[in-house]
Amino acid sequence: MTTKEIADKTVQVNEEGFMTDPNEWTQDIAAAIASEEGVSELTPEHWKVIDYSREVGLESGSAPTLRNITKGAGVPTKELFGLFPKGPAKKVAKISGLGKPEGCV
Amino acid sequence: MSEENRKIAFICSKGNMDMVYPALVMGWAALGNGIDVTIFFTFWGMDMINKARVDRLEVAPVANTSMKMNLMGVDTGNLGIPNIMGVLPGMTAFATKLMNDKMAGIDVPPVREYLEMLVDGGAKLYACKMSVDMFDLEMDDFVDGVIDIVTASDFMDMTEGAQIVFI
Structure with missing residues (x-):
């Protein structure tokens, strides 16, 4: 376990860069990780996905799968891949301060 | 992260339900x-993209040594579904259900x-030319999203540098 400085805050991360304590997460941290992940601006559409993932993550203890997000947040698959290009599964989880999704679908 | 995006290609050659899900x-x-994904459908795998077949894929209990009775929720351990029962009409439909x-x-x-x-x-789907000819199919027979009918040689060209998984 290591720590990392993100948006002027020190947070705990694992070896893959996922935050390990979702309570350390802030919206500024989300924006900073997003920019590292190539998502330069977080629009209301991005937040809809992130807020939903936070809700599921805090409740269940792990990040939602992509299908859970499309069904639960009502964001179509195509739009989700457009908002978080090149690997939305990991990107959404990382930006939301959660671990990797644990389901397959 | 490497400069070039990782690529993976699946060749789907089976239409049995247990063999369509891995890809x-x-x-x-x-x-x-x-990761970039390309899927090439060939032989029995054509059922996966055939509009008339995709919702009717099945799994047969005959000669399937992994399919045990306990799939039905009965605690029968390693007791299999006897092949002699598997040949009865309706057993394939039952196992499929x-x-x-x-x-x-x-x-x-x-x-x-799943295909949608x-x-x-962003996955790219292609149908195998030889199978299309063999089964008398055309583009109209396929679900939306199948980009084209291509030859084996085309497939080799388009998957240069990709990891290929044959199923």
Whole structure:
């Protein structure tokens, strides 16, 4: 376990860069990780996905799968891949301060 | 991260239900991790993209040594479904229903919907020219998202540098 400085805050991360304590997460941290992940601006559409993932993550203890997000947040698959290009599964989880999704679908 | 994006290609050659899911599950996982996905359908795998067949894929209990009675929720341990029973009319439909219910129970989408998700996620689907000729099929027979009918040689060209999984 290591720590990392993100948006002027020190947070705990694992070896893959996922935050390990979702309570350390802030919206500024989300924006900073997003920019590292190539998502330069977080629009209301991005937040809809992130807020939903936070809700599921805090409740269940792990990040939602992509299908859970499309069904639960009502964001179509195509739009989700457009908002978080090149690997939305990991990107959404990382930006939301959660671990990797644990389901397959 | 390397400069070139990682690429993976699946060759789907089977239409039995247990053999159609691996490419869908792994392809979806690949897209979720930012990997380019190409799927080439050939031989019995054509059933996966055939509009008339995709919702009717089956699994047969005959000669399937892994399919045990306990799939039905009865605690019968390693007791298999006897082949002699498997040949009875309706047994394939029965086994298929069991499998479909199991899949739905863990929120796995049906094949048609899975393919739509993959296409929406950026996967590229192609039909095999030889199989198209052999089964008398044409583009109109396929579900939305199949880009083209291509030859084996085309497939080799388009998957240069990709990891290839044959199913």
